[in-house]
Amino acid sequence: MTHPHEAIVYDVQRFSIHDGPGIRTTVFFKGCALACAWCQNPEALHVGPELTYDAERCLEGCTNCIDVCAVGALGAEPAGRVDFARCTACGDCVDPCPTGALRVIGRSWSVPELLPVLLRDQSFYAQSGGGVTFSGGEPVLQSRFLLELLPQLRQVGVHVAIETCGAYPFSLLEPLLDEIDLVLFDVKVIDSRRHERFTERDNENILENLAELVRRGVCVEARMPVIPGWNTDTENLEATATRLRELGLPSLTLLPYNHFWEAKLPRLGTDRKPLGIRTPDDDFYRGLRKELERNGLETRL
Ligand code: SF4
Ligand code: SF4
Known part of the structure; x- marks a missing residue:
């Protein structure tokens, strides 16, 4: 809020x-x-803020983001990587992503x-x-x-x-x-x-x-x-x-x-x-x- x-x-x-x-x-x-x-x-x-995921930018073999997510919203398969229903848009996975495939849209000003x-x-x-x-x-x-x-x-x-x-x-x-x-x-x-x-x-x-x-x-x-x-x-x-x-x-x-x-x-x-x-x-x-x-x-x- x-x-x-x-x-x-x-x-x-x-x-x-x-x-x-x-x-x-x-x-x-x-x-x-x-x-x-x-x-x-x-x-x-x-x-609210929301996570976006660009599958085309996801690196094959990379798993950087998966263990970072505290609510288990990130899966192993590049297609359908994000379980948006679980994601809280906390943004913890954004920095570990080397390609910018994950991004949070919107923040508080x-x-x-x-x-x-x-x-x-x-x-x-x-x-x-x-x-x-x-x-x-x-x-x-x-x-x-x-x-x-x-x-x-x-x-x-x-x-x-x-x-x-x-x-x-x-x-x-x-x-x-x-x-x-x-x-x-x-x-x-x-x-x-x-x-x-x-x-x-x-x-x-x-x-x-x-x-x-x-x-x-x-x-x-x-x-x-x-x-x-x-x-x-x-x-x-x-x-x-x-x-x-x-x-x-x-x-x-x-x-x-x-x-x-x-x-x-x-x-x-x-x-x-x-x-x-x-x-x-x-x-x-x-x-x-x-x-x-x-x-x-x-x-x-
Ligand atoms: S934004 Fe937070 S809750 Fe959503 S997938 Fe990334 S780490 Fe998980
Ligand atoms: S960190 Fe980025 S590039 Fe690596 S698996 Fe996650 S979304 Fe793909």
């Missing part, structure tokens, strides 16, 4: 250019309330530890109109941590954005709003039952949260992760355009699909399956934009 002012972060990416305006540092938290079938960051779904890392590129933020973006996983689930951190960023004039799936009680987000400049809000599928099928949760609370943000005059950018064949049909595009127009949101940013997440699955203790969707070409996106624009929405890619 983390201290209220600590959070499990699995990556801090400097010089990001796809997570809001300008040059940014993006902080990736672990833990999400949704479980989208296409999640690009499957290593972020579970809230305190606010005083993270703040200087985020301020390191302040001059680039200032020159480019950038700042810091909190992503994940779902950053709003780390509300108490952010409540301590964000005022310190704002105090020195750093632009703050969050990337959110919107699936939480509004009371978690509300106290943060004065400290956030931009909310990048994912709108995945409008039909609630379909949303539940794809993400394991319906979207009623999500769309209510989006509406509440707009009502309060928060700067919101609606974004749709494009999942070819899952949310790119005419019915969903029309429904998305209608809903966003009703809310007074004039535009939608399309987040292009890539399948790189599928390569991560064998390294994680997950039963998620690849979707086998091919990365679409430019014509596909042109078609999507045309259809959305025909329905009265501006689009960005």
Whole structure:
């Protein structure tokens, strides 16, 4: 269990250019309330640190890690080496591994530890109109941590954005709003039952949260992760355009699909399956934009 002012972060990416305006540092938290079938960051779904194992990097004949594990989660066979159900992600096996086949994703960060890392590129933020973006996983689930951190960023004039799936009680987000400049809000599928099928949760609370943000005059950018064949049909595009127009949101940013997440699955203790969707070409996106624009929405890619 983390201290209220600590959070499990699995990556801090400097010089990001796809997570809001300008040059940014993006902080990736672990833990999400949704479980989208296409999640690009499957290593972020579970809230705690987790072990990953890359069988391709495992050395034949090496047994360095096996005796180290106090809970017997490491077996002799390279395939299926890790019993993820037993593993506590203690990390004791990571150092003895000579090849980096074993790695723990995510560790606890305190606010005083993270703040200087985020301020390191302040001059680039200032020159480019950038700042810091909190992503994940779902950053709003780390509300108490952010409540301590964000005022310190704002105090020195750093632009703050969050990337959110919107699936939480509004009371978690509300106290943060004065400290956030931009909310990048994912709108995945409008039909609630379909949303539940794809993400394991319906979207009623999500769309209510989006509406509440707009009502309060928060700067919101609606974004749709494009999942070819899952949310790119005419019915969903029309429904998305209608809903966003009703809310007074004039535009939608399309987040292009890539399948790189599928390569991560064998390294994680997950039963998620690849979707086998091919990365679409430019014509596909042109078609999507045309259809959305025909329905009265501006689009960005
Ligand atoms: S992280 Fe810890 S519990 Fe998990 S396999 Fe390694 S030593 Fe065992
Ligand atoms: S220590 Fe690393 S290389 Fe050696 S058996 Fe374990 S996972 Fe494989």
